[in-house]
Amino acid sequence: MKNYLLLFAVIIFSTVFSMAQNLTEPPVSDFDVYQKDIPHGSIDTVQYFSSTVGTERTTLVYTPPGYSTSEKYPVLYLLHGIGGDEFEWLNGGHPEVIFDNLYAAKKMKPMIVVMPNGRAMKDDRATGNIMARDKVEAFATFENDLLTDLIPFIEKNYPAIKDREQRAIAGLSMGGGQSLNFGFGNLDVFASVGGFSSAPNTKQPKELVPDPELTKKKLKLIFISCGDKDGLIGFSKRTHDYLDETNIAHYYYIIPGGQHDFVVWKASLYNFVQLLFK
Numbered sequence: 001m002k003n004y005l006l007l008f009a010v011i012i013f014s015t016v017f018s019m020a021q022n023l024t025e026p027p028v029s030d031f032d033v034y035q036k037d038i039p040h041g042s043i044d045t046v047q048y049f050s051s052t053v054g055t056e057r058t059t060l061v062y063t064p065p066g067y068s069t070s071e072k073y074p075v076l077y078l079l080h081g082i083g084g085d086e087f088e089w090l091n092g093g094h095p096e097v098i099f100d101n102l103y104a105a106k107k108m109k110p111m112i113v114v115m116p117n118g119r120a121m122k123d124d125r126a127t128g129n130i131m132a133r134d135k136v137e138a139f140a141t142f143e144n145d146l147l148t149d150l151i152p153f154i155e156k157n158y159p160a161i162k163d164r165e166q167r168a169i170a171g172l173s174m175g176g177g178q179s180l181n182f183g184f185g186n187l188d189v190f191a192s193v194g195g196f197s198s199a200p201n202t203k204q205p206k207e208l209v210p211d212p213e214l215t216k217k218k219l220k221l222i223f224i225s226c227g228d229k230d231g232l233i234g235f236s237k238r239t240h241d242y243l244d245e246t247n248i249a250h251y252y253y254i255i256p257g258g259q260h261d262f263v264v265w266k267a268s269l270y271n272f273v274q275l276l277f278k
Contacts, residue, residue: 027270034097038104039065043096048153052120052145059116059150060086061158062096065103066110072159074166074277075112077146078269079175082139082199085126086117089172092262098270109277112158118175120145139174139201143182147189165220168276170194172265173232177201180224180239184208184215192221192276195236196268197260202235205242212246221275222250225268227258251275 041064050057064073078095080088089095095113102108117124119135120142129135155162167190171179176198183193185208195202202208209215222243226236233254240252253271258264 027267031101031270032094032098032266033101034094035101035104038100040100041065041067041096041103043090046157048150050120050145050149052141052149053122053124055122057117057120057124057145057149058086059114060090061154062099062113062115063158064110064112065100069159071110072161073110073112074168075114075154075158075160076168076170076273076276077114077116077150079116079118079169079171079178081171081173081175082136083126083130085119085124086115089115093266093269095266095269098266099273102270102274107274111273111277112154112160114150114154116142116146116150118142118171118178136201139178140181142178143185146182147186151189164189164218165191166277168192168194168221170196170223170269170272172196172268173260174199174201177203177235180208183219187214187218191219192223193219194221194223194268194272195225195239196265196272197226197230197232198224198235198239199232200235202239205239208239209242209246209248212248215246216248219248222248223253223268223272223275224250225253225255225264225271227255227260227264229257230260230264232260 043062046059046061047056119138121138154160169179169183169190176195180195181203183190224236224240226233243250255264
């Protein structure tokens with residue numbers, strides 16, 4: 001616990017931020033600790049048909065405390081890494097605990113959070129050689145599954161607000177690269193994008209942002225984070241550098257001592273969701 005406290009205490013002082021964005025507070029010491037005596041959201045395991053893959057696929061859907069089908073909610077699509085699946089965030093980071101605690105503290109806007117399998121292929125398990133060509137390519141194929149199949153399913157079956165400004169996408173590692181690629185690449189679909197420790201699948205900055213002025217106009221929130229001991233930090237930095245060069249406002253969190261792990265990703269998620277849908 002002392003190591004967690006030390007890490008989070010220095011985040012606010014060592015964070016690099018760009019374009020005069022306001023910083024949120026570092027996570028409190030028990031931000032990821034389950035609290036019994038507060039309202040809790042629900043997580044459902046849901047099946048949807050993917051025309052992209054040609055089979056039924058699984059996604060997890062978190063709904064907030066007090067969820068009601070008579071209300072409308074913004075939606076965050078939260079993606080996993082190359083070695084995970086739709087259960088990686090749940091098993092490794094327990095985002096539902098972070099969300100419930102933030103709701104209890106009145107620091108998060110009610111939203112639906114969708115945690116899909118970002119490996120769009122019939123055998124989408126994280127087994128065997130996870131670096132095999134077909135499995136890596138399936139992460140790119142997921143863009144079509146997301147846009148063509150998953151988002152329409154969510155918006156048909158949940159009281160989701162069908163507006164780009166009320167959709168966000170974020171992820172860790174491979175999912176961070178997907179989020180940047182899909183978010184920047186579909187400005188008519190998403191208005192908020194988060195990449196946590198984004199992996200080498202992240203497109204080159206000029207490919208991500210071919211039209212800086214349009215990106216400035218369309219994206220309300222861009223959030224990039226990484227641990228400073230993460231060997232993949234260069235992919236986050238090059239994106240940050242280009243956004244700075246083109247004067248595009250964004251958050252850039254570098255966590256001192258941070259590795260490629262859930263310590264960084266949970267702290268990133270904690271900060272990111274507090275900025276969403278404002």
